[in-house]
Amino acid sequence: MEQLEFIYKRKSIRQFKKEAVPREVIEACLKAATFAPSPKHQQNWHFVVIENKEMIHKLGEIVERNHTRLAHLARTEEEQRQYMRFLKYYTCFTGAPTVILVYAKPYEMVEEEILRESQVDASIIEELLAPQSGAQGIGAAVENFLLAAANMGYGTCYMTGPTHSKREIEECVGFSKENYGLMAMIACGVPVDQTPPQPPRKPLEKVVTFID
Secondary structure, three states: HHHHHHHHOOOEEOEEEEOOOOOOOOOOHHHHHOOOOOOHHOOOOOEEEEEEHHHHHOOOOOOHHHHHHHHOOOOOOHHHHHHOOOHHHHHHHHHEEEEEEHHHHHHHHHHHHHHHHOOOOOHHHHHHHOOOOHHHHHHHHHHHHHHHHHHHHOEEEEHHHHHHHHHHHHHHHHOOOOOOOOEEEEEEEOOOOOOOOOOOOHHHHHHOOOOO
């Protein structure tokens, strides 16, 4: 459907031109992000925009160092090689002119507090928390950002892999807000002229069930 084209043209971009992303474009995408649905309207997000190339490369070095360290914890050399295959995907943000760090605070669930005070069985609490409402809100906000950027002709890559270096990234960036921690990263920029095609999606009949 033509009116949904802005959705279908979004894909993960991992190679960017050196061209800077105008501040007004980033702000427009961030505004779109804040209009995402948020469980209990808690809006538990905070966005840190990095345009300093030196800092972006430092973050890449942190991720590469930690990824390599974790790979060496694998049992065999073959498993280490498999682990290292993902490194290029975890550090592709270093080629982007703009990187957005997505921070979040824990989702505050009154129901959980009530049930814990009532000393209910732990399995009930576990089931209550299973939907991970806070993370779902962050994902919705990120998706709004990605779609807004694609609609304006910019490329993005939604990344959670680099968060295996969460603590060191937070220390390097120096951003601090009580109870907030790094959840994801978004690489953003002008895509290179030739980018890989969008990977195929599973057909609807494989992922949808209608119950009449």
